[in-house]
Amino acid sequence: MKFFIDTADLNEIKEAASLGILDGVTTNPSLMAKIGITGAENIKQHYIDICNIVDGDISAEVISTDFEGMVREAKELVALHPNIVVKIPMIKDGVKALKWCTDNNIRTNCTLVFSAGQAILAAKAGATYLSPFIGRLDDINWDGVQLIEQIVHIYRNYGYETQVLAASIRNPLHIIRCAEVGADVVTCPLSSIMGLFKHPLTDIGLAQFLADYKKGNG
16 A cells, blocks of 8 residues: 655655655645645645655646646646646546546546545546545545445456545544555555554553663663
8 A cells, every 4th residue: 555645744745755655745725825835836846846855646736627727737737747646626527637637648636536426437537546535524424434445346346447545534543444445545644654653562662672671781
């Protein structure tokens, strides 16, 4: 399973990359605005800066909601760097744009997915990645991970090559459960990735090892 970090913060990206386990980055206009990156040219430069840190797929999101606008933005985004994957929303014109990108060898990430039906449409259109938002489903008392499992099962039934990228990860348990049901990728905040390190028995064991070493070696 690939690990992407879901952020626009360069320091967080660098910290995750330093672990040696980072495969890519996802971001969006909300995450850009959160760190004060606004304006089309500044956003484009920020995507380039991210690509210069991580040698992996970097999802860059369109802001248009019409077919022509999404295609225009897709062309602009992929021209920034070879690692850019164009993030396109799961709407009617979005599916049309996914198919256009597929036909023109532009890699895509279909975002804002909340159902298996949407997942089938995206795969039929040739999306490279599919991003079901599991945390937001959990917020309305649906089991987000169950949707991941359902989509993985459907894709394997028909040999779809679209990779299932579990998004809206809220905690380390989400990561584990997504791995159990076969997600190809998880995109997480840095806190969820770092949370995988934590276990009280590891802390207790390390403290005991160090205490025993100090007794014998002063």
